[in-house]
Amino acid sequence: MAELASSSVAVTSQARASRYGAALVFLSALLWSLGGAIARYIDAADPWAVIFWRSLWATAFLIAYMVWRDGWRGTVRMFRDMGLPGLAVAACFATASICFVVALSYTTVANILLIQAGVPLVAALFAWIALREKVSGSTWVAIFFVIVGVGVMVSETLGGSVSPIGDGLALAITCALATATVITRRFSNVRMTPATCLGTVFAALLALTQASSLKVSGHDMVFLFAFGVVNLGLGLACFATGARMIPAAMAALLGTFETILGPVWVWLAHAEVPSGRTLLGGGIVFAALLVHIAREFRRHSLPPRPGVSGLPAPN
Structure with missing residues (x-):
């Protein structure tokens, strides 16, 4: 009886942790989806000034978050243990962050997010090329x-x-994030929070050398704070915490809410309407992603074959 009670408590605790993790990952997608709408409120003409202040605010928040969670020694240890793979992930994240801000000056938020929705599948393609990981027929489709x-x-x-x-x-963002995904899959010691924090430092330093002026209005600084802390920093903290509590396929599925909600906020706040081709092409990308994620759910939920206890059914 004691063992049954202990097992029941463990299952309940695991279910509670899964719900909490799912809520955090959904919140991260919600916060990330606000990026385009927030950026449209910023009047600064130089995108490098926007990149600098956004990255600086995000860096400050992420360092404060890591120190609060792990202490100064733990934070320093995480940065030190990243090694070259961590530096590579940081470079990928800096590239994606810079490209996102600059891309907003040339295309719609919907275009950026819908192209970016293909990251998990592009990562599968890159993993096949670089690591010779097996890719199923349905994933190729x-x-x-x-x-x-x-x-x-x-x-x-x-x-x-x-x-x-x-x-x-937008394609550069997709490739950078897909590359970061492959690196973190290959090197399990790479922690997402310190690597992306270092990426914001790289972005800020590059922007510092490129910006014609870092002077922005008080109005812009309010939205730059939200752009860096709420959209980027807090969104990342929620994802990094929640994603460890739920299956990867569920995290990917919840992450699609960024793609769904991002264009909606910009449409409601700024009347930015995506073109017909954006909706058509984005619909194809989004449908392919959802089918892929659904199949991942099914693959991980299938019982193992007889005699292969503990192993998932092969593709």
Whole structure:
């Protein structure tokens, strides 16, 4: 009886942790989805000034968060233990962060987020190329449709109606985040929070050398604070905490709310309406991603084959 009671308590505790983790990951997606809407309120003409202040506020928040959670010694240890893989993830994150801010000057938030939605599938492609990880037939089909969907969105640039710079930067974001995903999968010692914090430092330092002036209005500074602390820093802290408590497929599914909600906030706040091709191509990308995630759920929930206890069913 005591063992049954102990087991019941453990299951209840695990279920509570899973619900808490899912809530945190959803909150991170909600906070990240606000990025485009917040950025549209900033009037500063120089995007490098925006990158600098956003990165500086995010750095301050993430360092404070890590010190609160792990103490000064633990924080220093996490940075020291990252090694070269951590530096590579930081560089990827800095690239993605810079490209996001600059891309907002050339294309719609919907275009950026819908192209970025393909990150998990692009990461699977990169892992196959770099690590020779096995890719299932259904994942190859999903990757194909992501390429088709992105092609539909990018096709607007061929007629000259949309700047190719914006879509090019959105693709750069996708590739940078996919590369970071592959690195963290290969090197389990890379902790997300210190690596991305270092990425914000890299972005701030680069912006410092490129900005014509760092002077911004008080109005802009309020939104830059929200852009750095609420959108970037707090969103990352919620994700880093919650993602460890739930399956990767569930975290990916909850993360899709960023793609869904981001264009909605910009439409409601700034009347920014995505084009027909953006909606069509983005719909293809999003559908491919959802089908892929659904299959991951099914694969991980299937019982193991007889005689192979503890192992998931093969693809």
